[in-house]
C-alpha cells in the first residue's frame with residue numbers, strides 16, 4: 001500500500017491561489033510531482049516556487065477545451081500520465097437571480113462545470129491506460145444548500161456533485177472519483193464576497209467558530225488521493241467546521 005503520493009503526477013487546476021495553491025503545496029511537500037494550471041498568474045506562481053518544489057505550471061483557461069487538451073498533452077509528453085487530477089478552478093460571480101444574465105450563467109457553468117468535464121476528459125484516457133487514477137472535484141456546501149444571490153454558483157456545484165458520482169460509477173474500479181465540499185474558506189474568492197469574517201461566522205453558525213484556512217482543505221485532498229482512502233468512491237467529504245451537522 002502506497003500511503004503518500006510520492007512520485008505521483010498531480011495536476012491542480014486553478015492552483016495559483018487559495019485552496020488550489022494550498023493543495024499544490026501539500027502534494028509537493030508529500031513528494032508528488034505537482035503541475036499547476038493557472039490563468040497567466042506568473043507573479044503568484046513565482047511565489048509558490050519559492051516555498052514548494054513545483055514541477056511545472058501551465059497557463060490554460062479550463063473552459064477552453066482545446067487549451068485544456070494542449071496542456072494535458074504537453075504535461076503527458078514531458079512527464080508521463082497524470083495520476084491525480086484536482087479539478088479546483090472555479091468562480092462564484094454572485095448576483096441576485098433576476099439580475100443574472102445569460103452571459104453570467106454561461107461563465108459560471110463553463111468554468112465550474114464544463115471546465116471539470118474538459119479536464120477530466122483530457123486526463124482519463126491516460127489513467128485508463130494505467131488502469132489507475134484519482135480525480136478530486138472541488139465542490140461546495142452550497143452545492144447542497146443553495147444560497148440567495150449565488151444561484152449560478154450553487155447550481156454549478158450541485159451539478160458537480162452528480163458529475164462526481166456519475167464519473168465514479170463509470171470509471172470504477174480503475175479510477176476513484178471523489179469530491180470535497182468545503183464550508184467557507186478564507187481565500188480571495190471569499191474575501192470578494194463578504195463584508196466581514198465575524199458576520200459570516202455568525203450567519204453560518206459554525207460550531208468550530210471560525211472560517212477554514214486553505215491548508216485544512218488541502219489535507220482532505222491529500223487524504224482522498226492516498227491509499228488510506230482507497231475505499232472511497234463517489235463520496236463528497238465536507239470540511240465545514242460542523243456547519244452542516246443536522
Ligand SMILES: NC(=O)c1ccc[n+]([C@@H]2O[C@H](COP(=O)([O-])OP(=O)(O)OC[C@H]3O[C@@H](n4cnc5c(N)ncnc54)[C@H](O)[C@@H]3O)[C@@H](O)[C@H]2O)c1
Pocket residue numbers: 013014015016017018019020037038039041060061062063088089090091111115138139140141181182183184185186187188189190
Ligand atoms: N473559498 C471558499 O469559501 C470556498 C468554499 C467552497 C468551495 N470553494 C471552491 O474552491 C475552489 C477554489 O476557490 P478559492 O476559494 O481557492 O478561490 P480562488 O479565487 O483563490 O481560486 C480560484 C482559482 O481558479 C482560477 N480560475 C478561475 N477561472 C479559471 C479558468 N477559467 N481557468 C483556469 N483557472 C481558473 C483562478 O485564477 C484562481 O486561481 C473553487 O472551485 C471554489 O468554488 C471555495
